[in-house]
Amino acid sequence: MDISHNGPIKIQLALQGGGAKLCDLLAAAEAVQTLINEEKITVTRVSGTSAGAIVACLLATGEPIGRIRERLLDTGQKHLAKIKPRRSKLKLFFRALTGNPLYEPEPLRQFLADIFKINGKRYEKFDDLKAIKEIIITASDLLNGSRVTYRRYDKDGGNDTNIVSALFDSCALPFVFKSAKFGGTIVDGGICENLPAKELLESKETYGEVFAFSFMRDPAPKHPTNFFSYGTAILNTAISNSVDRAVSEIGHGQVFKIDTDISTFDFEGALSRGLQEDHYGRVRMQSYEWLKDVTNLMRINPEPTAVDDPEDSASTHKLMESIHKIYLSHHHTAPVRYERSQIEVTAWPLLTDHRYNRTYHILHRVTFRPQFERVHCVRLGLFSDGVNMVKGLVTGNVKDAHGNKINTTIVPVNVPEELQKDPLQLRRYLLFFFDGPILPQDSDRFPYTLELHDYVEGCLDGIKRGENEWVSMISDRTCIEEVDIVVYLPESYKNVSTYSYMPQNEAEHCISGRRISEQEMVQSHYDPAPGFVALGWRGNNLQLGQTFGLMLVPGR
Numbered sequence: 001m002d003i004s005h006n007g008p009i010k011i012q013l014a015l016q017g018g019g020a021k022l023c024d025l026l027a028a029a030e031a032v033q034t035l036i037n038e039e040k041i042t043v044t045r046v047s048g049t050s051a052g053a054i055v056a057c058l059l060a061t062g063e064p065i066g067r068i069r070e071r072l073l074d075t076g077q078k079h080l081a082k083i084k085p086r087r088s089k090l091k092l093f094f095r096a097l098t099g100n101p102l103y104e105p106e107p108l109r110q111f112l113a114d115i116f117k118i119n120g121k122r123y124e125k126f127d128d129l130k131a132i133k134e135i136i137i138t139a140s141d142l143l144n145g146s147r148v149t150y151r152r153y154d155k156d157g158g159n160d161t162n163i164v165s166a167l168f169d170s171c172a173l174p175f176v177f178k179s180a181k182f183g184g185t186i187v188d189g190g191i192c193e194n195l196p197a198k199e200l201l202e203s204k205e206t207y208g209e210v211f212a213f214s215f216m217r218d219p220a221p222k223h224p225t226n227f228f229s230y231g232t233a234i235l236n237t238a239i240s241n242s243v244d245r246a247v248s249e250i251g252h253g254q255v256f257k258i259d260t261d262i263s264t265f266d267f268e269g270a271l272s273r274g275l276q277e278d279h280y281g282r283v284r285m286q287s288y289e290w291l292k293d294v295t296n297l298m299r300i301n302p303e304p305t306a307v308d309d310p311e312d313s314a315s316t317h318k319l320m321e322s323i324h325k326i327y328l329s330h331h332h333t334a335p336v337r338y339e340r341s342q343i344e345v346t347a348w349p350l351l352t353d354h355r356y357n358r359t360y361h362i363l364h365r366v367t368f369r370p371q372f373e374r375v376h377c378v379r380l381g382l383f384s385d386g387v388n389m390v391k392g393l394v395t396g397n398v399k400d401a402h403g404n405k406i407n408t409t410i411v412p413v414n415v416p417e418e419l420q421k422d423p424l425q426l427r428r429y430l431l432f433f434f435d436g437p438i439l440p441q442d443s444d445r446f447p448y449t450l451e452l453h454d455y456v457e458g459c460l461d462g463i464k465r466g467e468n469e470w471v472s473m474i475s476d477r478t479c480i481e482e483v484d485i486v487v488y489l490p491e492s493y494k495n496v497s498t499y500s501y502m503p504q505n506e507a508e509h510c511i512s513g514r515r516i517s518e519q520e521m522v523q524s525h526y527d528p529a530p531g532f533v534a535l536g537w538r539g540n541n542l543q544l545g546q547t548f549g550l551m552l553v554p555g556r
Contacts, residue, residue, distance in 0.1 A: 008042040009295045010208030013059075014197040014250070016243060017050030017170075017190040018215055019264035023274030024283050025055040026072075028213045028258065030065035031288035041295055044207040047136035047196040049189035052213075053170040054112070057163055060152075062131030063118045069275055075114065076271045082107035084267060099181035105168070108177055112164045126152035126161045134207075138189035138196040139169040147192040149199075194239045195246035209298065211291065212255045214243060253394075256290045258283055286358060289348075293359055293455045297395040324413035327377060327431055335371040336378065338477055339447055341542070342366075342484040344525060345471055347460050351490045351531065359455040369446040374437035381476070382412075382428045383454055396452040398432060400445035407435035463493060463554055470501045472549025475542045484516060485550040486525050486536040493554070494533045501549025510547045513539035 013032065015025055035041045048056030058068055084103060092102050116123040129135055129152055137150040150166035169186045172178045178187050189196065200210045217240070247255050260283065262274045273279050346361040362383055382394070398406040411431045432450060462469045471485050489496060500512040516524075516536030528534045537550035 008036075008039050009298050010042050010044055011295065012200040012204070012207050012210045013043050013046045013056075014195055014200055014210060014212040014246070015046070015048035015052030015056050016195040016212065016214045017048070017052045017188070017239075019051055020267045020270040020274070021215060021258070021260060021262050021264065022051035022054060023072075023262060023270040023280060024215070024258045024260045025051055025213060026058070026065060026069055026275075027280045027283035028256070028287040029055045029059045030069070031284050031291060032059065033065050034288055035291060035295070040292065042208075043132050045134040045136065045200060045203075046132050047138065047200055048170075049138045049194050049196050050171045052195075053137040053167055053189065054115075056135055056137065057123075057129060057167065058115070060129035060132040060135050061116070061118060061123055063121075068115065068118065069280065071115065071118075073271070073275050076275070079107065079111040079114065080267050080271065083111060096175060096179075099179055101179045101182055102176050105172070105177045105183060108171065109164055109168055112167050112171075116163055123163060126150070126163060126166070128163070136196065136199060137166050137170050138193050139166075139172075139186050140189055140191040142174070142185040142187055147189070148186055190239045190242075193242055193246070195243045195250075197246045197250050201249060210250050210254060211294065212246070212250050213287065214247060214255050214257050216257045216259045254294065256287060258287070289359065290455075293361070297453055297455070320412065320414040323411060323431070324415060324429065327379060327413070331375075331377040332379065334375050334377075335373055336368050336375055336477070337371050338366065338368045338480045340365075340367040340482045340484070341473060341475075341480045342486070342525070343471060343473060344486045344488065345460065346488040346529065346532070347463070347490065347493075349457075349461065350464060350493060352492060358457050360457070360459050362454045362456060362459075364452040364454075366450045367447045368450070369448060370438050370440045372440055374439050375434070376437045377431055377433045378450065379429050379431055379476075380450065380452055381474075382430060383456055383459070394430070394452060394454045396430065396432065396450060398434070398448055398450045400448055402445065404445075406438070406448065409433045409435065460487070460552070463489075463496065463552060466554045468551060468553050470549050470551045472501050472547050473542075474547045475544055478544055480542040481540065483513075483539045483542045483548045484524065484536060485548070486516070486521070486534055487550065487552060488528050488532045488534055489552075491531055491533055495555035496535065497553040497555065498535050498537055499551040499553065500537070500539075501547070501551045506547060509545060510549065511539050511542060513537045513548060513550070 015028075018025065032041070032043065036043060043059070046056045046059060048054070058065065087102075095102055123129065126135065133153075135152040139148040139150070140146075141148045148169070150161050150169075152161070168177075170189045172183065172187050174187045174191075178184060195212060195214055197210055197212055200207070204210060260274070260279075262269050262279075342363075342365040344363040344365070346363075349358055349360060364380065366378075366380065368378065380396075396408075396410060398408050400406060409432075411433065413429050413431055415429070430452070438448065460469045460471075471487060473483060473485070498515060500510070502510050502512065514537070516538045520538070521534055521536055525534065525536065535550070535552070539548040542548050
């Protein structure tokens, strides 16, 4: 379900360094550029390190990223042969021993200068990069042990910083392109901050939310056995730790980790596979769908809620448990009539011609009204596989019967340890605190509707493999009068059969249901997206502790 918007969403963008993974970052940048051209987003600031810095500047030219990719396909092999000529390990060791960088720096400079000659225009200075208001490029200063930034502001006075020089510093791995004797002490920014987001995070109110493109962790390396592999392991450890810290600060739900088989130094693979349509197109489409989805969440609520697990902070865990205890003691027993609870799942990843979208859209809609007393807060459980809470970025809103938005503060909380009696209790919850209580005498505003949107991966993937899947909900209130579960599947899965979810070991706690008719579907739910069919299941009077679910059984 696409959500209408009233203009582009303002965002800031951080791009991780990655060496040869520049091909993947370029694909992500093309996705960003498409969303800019579709007026879905505006990028106010972009920051990058190393390969991320190169792509940040290319995006800031405003030139079509697709053409830049074509140029790299045409000229990349020629540049690579000069940047990284074939040398024996003995020769490389001799250069390191004599204080020389492993490779000459000039071919890298020539490459950088060449890719910034686009459509007959030469981009030389930061002031030439007009498409994004502010650009921040990160390098590392070995002499002072600090971060160095090169930047462009959209202000009077201009900026004559040379693009090639700034990018070379950000990309110059120590020992590889610079050494103690040659090249100076300003080196690759990844040593300090390989995913440069801190500065962006400090100005979210002015420039917008921060989103980032990073990478899945490379497979575990072999045990280092020589000088080169040991040095590489040291460097990778420092860089990986800085990336993990940045991801935690940004929020996992606002970082897209590109799944790529191109390793940091696999420049040959980047040219032979990474820039080819099968690989490049996949990353481009995945990046597009992810960024479109998470910015759609911001259209519903400009302050999305991260539901990452703060595993590195015991004090945060404790605080979240304490807030939950306050809710349970003061608000959980408030008399609220729950008229309807609906879960809708759109299975985008099951589309055969839409295979690059990895996320299922989940909409949870609850209709309620207060009874007898004012209501300050309501609680809604987060999506779970029954054992683990699914992490991500969610957003929600509450509206009255006339469609007017109710101001709320959304707080993610943990279930206190002493209340974790079974696997389902390991779920996390969101508390919706109303900015001013909902009053029982305001009957003209009844009922209220709470909507929670989430995008998650893998929840119904078993259907592709011919396996049974199910979607269920459990009531933690006295009664929910009507419960619906609707799954939107591609038409190619229209032979999937539906049944009540009644596992043998839980049957006594489950209620049965029935298929939702076409007329009921039209009245209560969104129309399916083009190419989809709706499979719906309805139950009534879901009591405290009971489960209602829809079982999906693929045709044999």
